[in-house]
Amino acid sequence: MTNISPAQAEAEARTALAANDFAKAETLARALLANGGQLETWRLLVVALRRQGKVNEALEILDMLVQHAPGNLDLRFDLSELLLLTGDFKRGWREYQYRYSLSHTKILDRKVQKPLWDGRVIHGKTLLIHDEQGYGDTFQFLRMVPWAKERSKAKIILQIREEQEAFAKRMPGIDHIVRQGELPPAFDMHCQMMTLPEVTDLTLADLPGPMPYLTADPRRVRKWQKRLKNLPRPLVALVWAGRPTHFNDAERSMSLEKLAPLAMDGVTFLSVQKGDRANDATTPPPGMNLINLSPEISDFEDTAAIFTLIDLLVSVDSSPVHLAGALGLPTWVMLPFVPDWRWLLNRDDSPWYPTAKLFRQPSFGDWPAVVQNMARELAKLRP
Template sequence: MLHADEALGDSIQFVRYAPMVAALGAKVILEVRPAVRPLLAGLSGVAHCVDRSSTPSLAFDLHCPLGSLPLAFGTRLDTIPLAESYLPAPPAARVKAWEDRLGPRTRFRVGLVWSGDPGHNNDHNRSMALRALAPLLDCDVQFVSLQKGIRDRDRAFLGERKDIVDLTDQLTDFGETAALMSCLDLVISVDTSVVHLAGALGVPVWTMLPFNPDWRWLLNRDDSPWYQSMRLFRQPKRGDWTSVVDSVRLELERLVSASRSGAQQHQSKAATTTSQDAILSNCLGKLLWQRKRMEEAVRHFERALKLDSQYLEAANNCGRLLFNLGRYAESLECLNVAELLESKSAALYQMRGACLQEANRFAEAEADYERSIALDPSQAETHNNFGLLHARLGRTEQAVACFDRALELRPDFSAVLNNKALALMNLQLLDDAFAAFHTSLAVDPGNAPTTYNLATLQLLTGDFERGWLGREARWKLPVGLPERGFSQPLWLGDRPIEGKTLLLHAEEGLGDAIQFARYAPMAAALGARVILEVQPPIRQLLAGVPGVADCINRPSASSLAFDLHCPLGALPLLFGTRLDTIPLAESYVPAPPAADVKAWQDRLGPHDRFRVGLVWSGNPDHKNDHNRSMALPMLAPLLDYDAQFVSLQKGIRDQDRAFLGERPDIVDLAAQLTDFSETAALIGCLDLVISVDTSVVHLAGALGAPVWTMLPFNPDWRWLLNRDDSPWYRSMRLFRQPKRGDWASVVDSVGSELERLVSAWRGSDKAPGA
């Protein structure tokens, strides 16, 4: 049961939450004062409406005062629900009865209220005498009194003014007042329950406020977030109703003039074209979005659009939410609807540009950003998004210029400072990048993306002590790692684990899991029974890591028995890893079974040439794929050397498949690489692996197999800078781009070294006939 706990105006204001309570699955009983009961009985979601002070025998399970609902729903200024309107339109028969009483509509109709309840403790401040409105009466308008409880001082003046229609003796309840309001073009009132009624109906209403207004009207604004059809007129100083009435009179004259000329009215009813059901569905969508019930929110926005295909706010809301959910094609459909309704919106083109960018439709995204900036160049967010697009396309200098423009507009825009720092990292202007990260954190301390990105730079430059700590912010990223929800405690190295069962679980990619599995033996050395939970393709491979009692697939069953858990990626922090203390850099994954290796030897045939495994691209869905992968034809110069090349490449792309089909000098048995154990066995037959930065290089390094890793100009943090070896894998050698995108130089360097290695192999005792 929702029960009125304050005055009539408060009840009308807060009853907007009743449909939202009903949307949570409750049967809603509404208990209000008799004067508003018939009006509110038709509110959507209200199963039963009773008079206040209802009988104690009323059956209900829970109750809540209406005035507590804004707190219950976590209402902020930007989440006030149903500001358009929420009360159902009065019955047509009642409206017609009032039209008949008012007579022919020959002039603009304005309802008037000049005083509230004389018993109110603020009545002396918020009410005025009717005579104070006399300047308005000179306007060519049909004035209609909505004033109940007319005071003696006003009754005489009202009797002298035949230009004010007074039928208030027939206003028996708020249902009748609502019907009369539906016949008017505008309501002008002091702060009484009438303004709430007009706003809740979506009727245009001008509210005249004292110098010190009630809390709900806020300060320094002429609109109300509670009612979209409302305009506020404020006293410039205490008691100055004259200035208020003068301002109202000037605006009313403009409105009447516009009405006479047939021009667009200054203010129109908020819900004339949008049905109450559509408005309610849109509002419920916003509520459910706020409560993170995303799929339900989408359904409500879609229903609002189905009820009213011209509903701009619902189209925008649905488009934004679908974008946040990564459903870009559907988001674009909604945003395209919004563009048809409002083609001059800079915010719309900014949002659509971001959606097109995520859908990899870069040329269209660029065009939309340019449209947005042309419409409104003052939006820092648009310049930021445009900068992100430039960065995505490798135009790093242009990206920095966009970020700088955004910062000119908003110097404290922490997200832009973070993005600029990342761009500076990509240019390897590391001192400038550090400065930008620190400035961003000064503006927004503890910001997770900035903390994580700064940690990446710290790790890249060898500052492991601070880097590992900051890297834990990855759990708080907007699109962060999923919490597993284990009931067992997280082990942070803060308690003994001797005799305990410890679950170490992979939380990132395959390469990360292989890299950090080296810590499993160290955890076991502390006396724990270690269970390792990893992705299925690497489970068999890592089951043989020393100290691992059991290796299981991710995600494990909820019934798994263990005492403590820890993500693999947190272990370098827990063990205090520094550059000079990285464990097991020689190898830690056991050699594959001899029978598996022999099976691959048989497939490959005689070992009469130097054998080289090749990998040229990684996961196409990786956010850095465009930077770290290359096309297979880029490796063509290597194929001129007298070596047997073997493809280790999984997921061959269409652009590479044709080239691979034309090169019989590359042995392709990748279809038989069913998991990483098979890949390990194949690597055991090779003399060298040459690969871009993928999980294969971690596999080769963990096996101790020779591996040459080809890196982009701005490498992943784990490969550090300005060195050709890796402290993580002793058998690895690094080949770096000298400038962005320059794979040709990398392949040339690899080719020169490969030629020397092949020549040396030919002269060694490994060569056939030696």
């Protein structure tokens, strides 16, 4: 540091972060901060620590920064994700309210000209609950809509994307459903689906709630029974990549080739991968008996029907995981070293989904260890 300017050091630290050299980025950031430092340098250090799995250290720094700059909503949102990751739901949900107050998310916030429901009883009133964020988030938090009905004593209107509407129609506790982009009937209060945990004081002890809370369409199940009935079991569905536009997709997704160690006699694999990486299924790894169902899957209803008929889903952290979990079906989830907040830390199970088993990277980017671990477990399922 003696022969380098602070500006150069910070540039080097950011270059190290981009190159996944998190230890070097931490060292440079700490050196810069030894004699005081800018807020952005502190945030750089937080990122370097988090990516190394030093979550508690990163959390302590974020706590300090928020105390000194409580009006910085970017910091408060970063804090919310670490709090939730460590299981501190009480504080985490409170800070999570700032998710639509950031410069790049303000445009996503729906400007509803009615009061936000705060968890009180509003008997005789109408409560609009609207979905938000990704498909997986909606599948995960749909469980809370009937809870809100019970707590509020209100008539519930749910606004949801067309692709997930049919699942909501098969749930109890919803009085009226309207699609995104359509005007809802008159209502008195509203609540975003992922604000429900905050206003209902959700704790880990409240999870998972009644399971399963989603069901498949019986007609689709009968259709897929005919398609799958002659395939030798066990049937294992595979999803190896999420939505490429997701901010963390580079860490959570992989190629089908990386799942080669799963190939073994006696197991029939089914590709249910959609999107840009679906074509990987046309050239499966050697020895993998893979049937490509992807071109035959038209929507989530097909996916749900398939999941009810197979023995196991193996997937990266993407919406199919939440669909299978909500259906109460066996799911193995492949997670990066420091996962999304909803998977918590240092456990191979999930309070959200009792039928899910988590396979975590032991170090940054170590998918081979994850796949080898799954291969050992999968061998036990063969006849």
